[in-house]
Amino acid sequence: MGSKLHMETARAIPVIAEMDVVVIGGGPSGVAAAVTAAEQGMRTMVIERYGFFGGMSVAGLSGTVCGLYSSSRTNRLEQIVDGFAGRFVNLLKSKDGIAEPVPFGHTALCVHDPLSWKETADALIRGAGVHVLFHTWFADVIMDEGRLSGIVIENKEGRRAIRGKVFIDATGDGDVAARAGAPCLFGKDGFVQFPTMIFRMGGVDWKLASRMSPAEVEALIGEQVSSGNYELPRRHVYLLPMPRRNEALINATRIAKPGNGVVNGTVTEDLTWSEFEGRRQIREYERFLRDLVPGFKESYIIDSAVQIGIRQTRTILGEYVLKNDDILNARKFRTAIARSAWPIEAHGEEVKIAYLNDDYYEIPYEVMLPRGVEQLLTVGRCISAEHEALASARVTAQCFEEGFAAGYAAYSAIRERVAPKQVDVGEIRKFMVAHGANL
Template sequence: MINNINADVVVIGGGPAGLNAAIAAGRTGAKTVLIERYGFLGGMSTIALVYPWMTFHAEDGRQVIRGIAQEIIDRLMALGASPGHLRDTVGFVRTVTPYDPEIYKVLAMDMLHEAGVKLLLHSFVDEVQTEDNRIISITLTGKSGRFQVSGRVFVDTTGDADVAHLAGAPCELGRMGDGLTQPMTMKFRMKGVNVPAVKQYMIDHPDEFYYKTPFQELAQLPLTAVGGFSRHWKEWGPAIPRSDVLFFIGPADDEVLVNTTRVQGLDGTQVEDLTKAEEISRKQVLQVAEFMKKYLPGFEKATISQVGAQIGVRETRRIKGQYMLTMDDVIEGKKFPDVIGRSGYPIDLHDPKGNGVKAAWIQGDGTYDIPYGCLLPIKIVNLLAAGRCISTTHEALGTTRLSPSCMATGQAAGTAAALSLSYGDEPKNVPIEKLQHLLRANGVILNDADCRCEEAWDE
């Protein structure tokens, strides 16, 4: 039986948000614990093969997300595990950032150890103890039995707002009205792909691919992403509710990550729904792979090389926070006095019922602010949220759920959690100017004056 653990900051969830939160808190000297239910880190980036990271930049090429997120990219590049930021050859965003997930898993652990963070893998949160609207401890279940982790401040980066929900903090699930969520997707990799043949087909048949594909530059750009083959998809006539094929190149030169399966109408917080989603999506993987091998140029000798450890979940619970980011906020490029992070990713809303993806582009300078209030749940005073479960509407989640945005909110939440130890253990009491100063000192971009535009992207 493991002994009960005491900490200053307890982070639950080892995805991009949780990793950045724990590193940020640990680097301040706060006694920090990171809890992850799987045997490795990375969250959806590794568990569900969410690849590549999209995007660290505004549409005009200005980098708007840096800090610990960029440090991770720099260290991956030094290890030969990422080429850095490359142009998105689908054209949906300015850049994508490929990476080797296996090396990322190891680097994540190294960075946690360097920051003095205690890591607990194979540990699942199943109970939260509260008193006077304050979390006292959480109960974990694992191979060694059940044990408690006590803390002064907690950061929920579970993606599903599990801790907030168990603590009694108000949450929302899905879109207003019917509660439906964006569909789930089982991603998979195929190796043995003739990537030059794919690229040549795109150049020769531009009408079959996404309208924002940079065809005029395509011959000179490394192929990073492909959205299309719409004619082939339509002729195949699958039961999968999509209108085309989407895949990304890498990590190997002859390998692609396929993001094309789709499971709708199920709730990612319910065991029976998740079970059904796994069954449906794994059959879809075989169907899509067979289609690609049989019909798509360049895939004649391709085979499945990897399937996600679990289905990828885009949307479940979100906290009700001190502020709820809306679609209008994003589209208008709204700026907030309590900004703790920025993003240049547009609204990307996978239809809960239909076969399309609804997109809405950011106006103004092509960026929007994420305010601190989105990280502060109503009711529970010593809890922060980061990543996919921050306070947004269903529509605004279509941008904040992306990994670089999650990294940004994670660093902000971890920094705020550590800082709040000096302000009564309540994150809402943290002076926003102090928090913003610490974030900037650690490389975070909060406005255009913080940008280092000369390093915007690599071609």
């Protein structure tokens, strides 16, 4: 689009707030971090680009809480993640905002109502006294010799600055950490998991729909694509019953550039193209479902996600990198802040899944500590992990627990007047266990 430069006029930016803890991003990890820090008495602010909380769970309509349960070939499942994730899920249950667990291979997931998710987050955030700025974008960092001391934001009022003592990057893309100079990777040799445009359908007869297994749906898609009847780029699809039993959450599309090219979720042109392509694909999957899948004959699309669902962009390199072998060998850590039995679920040209059975691995605190930057923690899908490991660790329950740990770590760092990298992880673990975490 041209290489001309416009020299922006230098100007003073007003500092609108001085906080203890500043959380950037209001998805599961950001909500957990902000609520936890504020409940310890910290002056806490969260900024969020949308007018609601939820991140990819709501705006991206991933619509599920994954990672709560164990994994077993015999499907003898138990909830192995509680803590903040359990607290949030119980609140959803109290308002009939989440469905009973449904099988996902050797484990299970729970589908939630997006409005109930927003309302639950609202209640927790406001109850904890967190300061909130919706409709606000992170724009830049304010650094002091490798130490993050403030951020620049952009909203309707223009550019403003917020000072803080500890910052938590819950943007999903590691925007703050990357801008602060932390080293990062982009997938595996430049390949990241493909995004998805998720959508909801109403008018579904689940008594009929449940008669066809996921494997049978996949085989039917293969037959129809081979015959040239439909253009369906992804065969391994998820048709999930929502809390209202006549609705379905459809996770089916695969957004890739021609030739299976990578969509870069940190490039605006790629995101823009993906939004158009995603909406095009959902109509083709709707046609297939209505034509051929039992229970969907009278169904209709209620809505699509607010934005394309991003699974992976930047990985911020931390003091420890969660390895693929850590997942596959069910490794445990002395500094663990979360456990998980969710499979490696890698969305590429095909969906490849590697299950953990009758065991779980743990996520150590050090994956949230970006190298070379002080007073910053990273949580959510940008944590420090190898490509395949991230395809397991990025899911909702673990994001909740990372935020839970980060919020208390920020409090501990401020209380003890040390950097987040110097806090006693044992104290974080004690706090989490005292508040329901399975560690």
